[in-house]
Amino acid sequence: MALQTLSESVYVELCLEIGTPQQVAIRRDVLDVRESVIHKTAKTNEHVTMSSGSYREGYRYEDSDIDFVCWSNDHRVLWNSSQAKFYNIHEDKYSLILCDNSESPPGFTLLRSPLYAFPLKESHWAKLVLLSCVRISTERKDLYISSALYREITRPLIKPNSTVHGPCSSGRLDNLKDYDYAFGFVSDFWPPSASSWIGRCHSWPPPHVVDDIIRGGCHFVAIGHKFGEHPDDEWRISFSQAERKLVYAMNHTQFLIYGLLKCFVKELINKGLNEEEKLLCSYHMKTAVFWAIQQNTIAHWCPQNLLEGFWVCFKILLKWVYEGYCPNFFIPENNMFLGKVHGAAQWNLFTQLHGLYEKGISFLLQSLSFSSCFMDVLCNLKLSVCTDERLLIPEVEIDKELFLEIYQKCALPMINLGTCMKDLHVVEQLMRSPLTESQILMLQALTTNTLQSSAFMLHDKYIKIPGGNKKMYIADKRSSYMLKLAAKFGCVSDLLYNAIYLYITFRHREALSVIEMTKVKLAQPGLMNGEQVDPEKYTKAVRRRSWSYKMKHAVLNNIILHKSICYIKELLPEQQSSSESQIRRASLHIPPFILLHMLEFLCRRHVDPMRAQTALDHLKILVHHDQGVLVNRVLKDISWEILGICQHITGNHKAALYSYRQSLKQFPLHKIDTATQKRIQDLYTQNRIQDSYTILYQR
Template sequence: MALSTLNRSSRVETGIQRMSESVFVGLCKKLGTSQQVAIRRETWDIREMLDRRVTPNDGLIEMLSGSKREGFRLKGSDVDLMYWPNNHRVIMDMSQSEYYNTAQKALILSDSSESPPGFTLLLTPIGYSSKLVQSASVKMNDRLYISSSIHRELLCSAVFSNSTVHGPCGSGAIGVQEYDTAYCYVYDFWPPSASLWIDRCHSWPGPEVVNDIVRSGCHFVAIGHPLGLHEYEEWRISFSQAEYKLVYSMNHSQFLTYGLLKLFLKEVINQQTEETDKLLCSYHMKTTVFWAIQQNTLLHWCPQNLLAGFWVCFKLLLKWVYKGICPNFFIPQNNMFLTKVYGSAQNRLFLQLHELYKKGLACLLQSSSIRSYIIDVLYHPRLFICVDEKLIWPEIITDVALYLAIKQSIRDEDLTCLHHCMKCLITVQHLIASPLTECQIIKLQTHTADIFKNIAFILKNMQINSSDNKHTYIADQMSLHMLKLAAKFGFLSDMLYIAMYYYKTLRYREALSVIEMTKFKLAQPYLMYWNHVDIERYTEAVGGQSWSTKLRLAFAVDIELYTDIYYISELIPEQQSARQNRGGALYIPVFVMLHFLEFLCYRHIDTSLSQAALDELQVLVHHHQGLFISNSRRDNSWEILGICQQITGDLQAALYSYQQSLITQDPCNKIKTATQKKIRDIMGITAQ
């Protein structure tokens, strides 16, 4: 009897391990393999590393936080951004002022004597500080403090217009992408209230991670404790930077367990009743995983134990809800359930979670994301599941992750300034000499190409009114050389910037030569553009080659035109419109730009070929929306088609295209002003 029970127990354990492996593979598909996650993190890390080194003393530092920084790319998740002024620093006592040049840094003294754990008051600096700080100051006990509530209201829409206050953030949406922006202040040291956390880190995280976290300090965000004495003046300590470093230190099974909890919250817990669907959040799931790992609740976090890890975390969460206590990972005295999970709401939530608990791991069948991976094992109990990433994920999976990570340029408005561009190049040179991963080197490579492209057109624009032929020739050769270097280091599509430059300098045949070469390369069946790639052809053509080679031969991205740099005269009204509406750049689909330039150049050489280029552009815009033209680029594409039609004198067709552009306007592009003016101009002409 005992042997039979043992055998049955062994079979159950084996079955759960197989389910765990199946869910592990499924989560890798949904959340990313370890390589995909590493690429997402590393490319953003190098982006911020460069940004912080080139930001001037009076500039704003930007930091991505939240799930996207941690390496997730879940559909519907928002973008969390933190900003702080580089010329302000928080200090805990006046002795720390010796570390700063007070002529350049405004020092904000923290006073936590009357605040709950994890919160503090911030005193207004005497003398040098921003007008914003002065405007948000209130007087209490004969001292001036920075009011978090006033500060939050003043800066709610500082980054993106029309934002609304949500916690310490300004929240809103651009298109379908939701965002939270928090304007905060940085503290360069580790807060004394979290000093015991360092002593707690015996098994996890390791000493190197702990030291890195402690050296990086923390931030103060504009929200007070609801039960504190000074709710509207207090600031909360934010450990966002420490948290993403902790998530980085997880192994992939731990990371996927955290991801599974996020999915379970969204797809199961929050679907129980409307009364309780706002009580728990993703931050509580993260805190649960942190505590479970540090407390050694599970000895081996591996694919075979993934569901065991989930169950450990779920039981801990259930315990916290029962007690009404969710201890902050860094400052346990800060109970994050205090003002949400209590009273009757707490009782209802506990009963709902307990019902799920009684079902055991079967409660995961309610999760739409992973149900099928559990059912597969239930129907095929002897199913062999491979969890070795090298064996189950083809090379293309990692390459697509790299493509998506590097195709986003490092958004730097100052790259329209020649001096700043040179500063960036020097910084890149220093970073290249430091230890970097391969994908970080590629990210720097593409950013260097962006800098070269900008310098080339800045130099050309500076020479517009010059009568000095020698210096004009030298500047022209420098610009061309930099554009050719950009094409060598950057994406395949970067060749079109050379064609733009030739067109701008009236060298139409040279431009067409580059366009023909680019057209040939873009027509290759192995091209990777947005989410479109022929996996088999791609693998045949560039499989096994370096990322640098793939970048040059197979990766194409949309054309980015900074609004402060004029590239070609035909798009100046659109650039001006975007700039007036706080837009930093125009983004044009690469195939649209190809035919646009071809049309413009052939107008000066062969009108029949110019018409053929326009016909190709028209087919592209009318029939390839979503394939070669993403939804967020439709307005720019219709706009360019309208420009070409207006140039040829086909005003009715141009009017239709401009109207389509207006209908499909994406908030990111901000060309509405230019489009409306073009429509008015045509209506005025046709009315005469």
């Protein structure tokens, strides 16, 4: 009984640390919808990116990296030549790559160079593939794609200073998150070497999941087997998409056990070790959970049995280390310990794990993350634990997570009007399928963002056409309609896109009217501004309302200005500086209150110059004195920049110079330092010219 209570206590602690079933479902739904839209609109000659790893599975560890698998959409890998009949290579312009795993270790294969049925100039990726081709022996006439060459050629595509980490290009995004991009290829067919897995799936996963996994095929990532005959030329078969579907098929207790195993490895096994010394990783933990579930090792995977489930997985791991054999879940002949867990290192690891085994489950007391919940139960064995997720996390916290997830992922790649129309078409198709409430809300946010981008793209396109007054009039009507429609779907701050459009089309009084309307909405109590919210006021305002209602009436988001679209000409240098930096950002993120005061200042200058100074004063007070309540601290670089621009416009060069210098001191999220330095240089130039005129006048 005490063990069951202890299990429930750990279950609750893990829900608070890792997420409740609802929180995990939200994270998955949002990402699934985004990727579904992107993949359905991808052209044949483009590359496709799929997020993978812990983040995609639903974990949100602060120190974990973000994993991606990228592949060329105009290449397909075949297991045998008969599969070519499923492709029209001339019309669809696919390049077919044939596997050759006759000499490769289990889980690896060689890839033959494709024969291209179209001009290479039409495919950037085809050129990269040809540059990676080698002849692996004098006996073989065929060319093969070298994994080592392909990995090196694709390494700088994300960032020039990316480093190689296994099959991946690795680096750091915006000084916030580490990334791993694995560039490779896709096959629409299930590997023959993994056919035995299908026969094992009697009880888990369910048949519909098995069918979905088989239909999804597999991927190939650029790394060979250390002990293969061609380690620089072989490719590893990747089941990342299948693994994600298996994790989705877990119940929440199983998912939390997997999370507990990840913490166990990090905090007890790998703590203080460098990368070379680490023998176990999260992937081994995931594999252990897969095998434990499929082998029906315990009757009920529920909160009361969480620690029993953990112990089963731990014993599987102990057995693998003792034997020096960790069987891949899909291809058991692939020993994932080969070349790493052997000799003295293997014995030392087994000794360490066996020492923990002898202590029993209490060894988790050594884990800083979960020692407190163990102590609570051990000190009070009659303690009753509530595992109802509805009582674990307040409604406001669930909402905060949902709206932050959507905000972070609602911006699709905006290339041109054509891609925007394709995005809207795919969203319309997805709306007809069965959806959860969070998926509907994500589609709603994608629609809003795409309509806003389309409106500004349309305006930008026709304003450049000389003498196109009629076309400009029609485009203006359509842009205005799209922005009004977006405001109906979007959150409170989305009204500011309408104000931007009215400003750049010289309808300053109308823009001010929208700004005043936005001020009224922003003054409502209980608004959720990113992570800033008064829980009591928010709950009182929108408790038990639908998420769609909450987003429209109680949620603020930063205003996103995509680098490829012209919004406000005063901010064009910042957009260009951000896109030209070594770490290219796709957009500027401006706090709504900052943009509100900026727009009011810009509009008032044309219709009411006396009140323009008041708007500027409000902006100055906000930037100087806000402590992260209305303006997120990581957005201070663009906030100080905007204040400096407005002060520069009024001719207050001293104040502008101070603001620009403050912008340079902030966390460089937007990478706008080039624009800031240029503005400072312009100030000095203007001051020198002004001084020259003053001297001449005095003479």
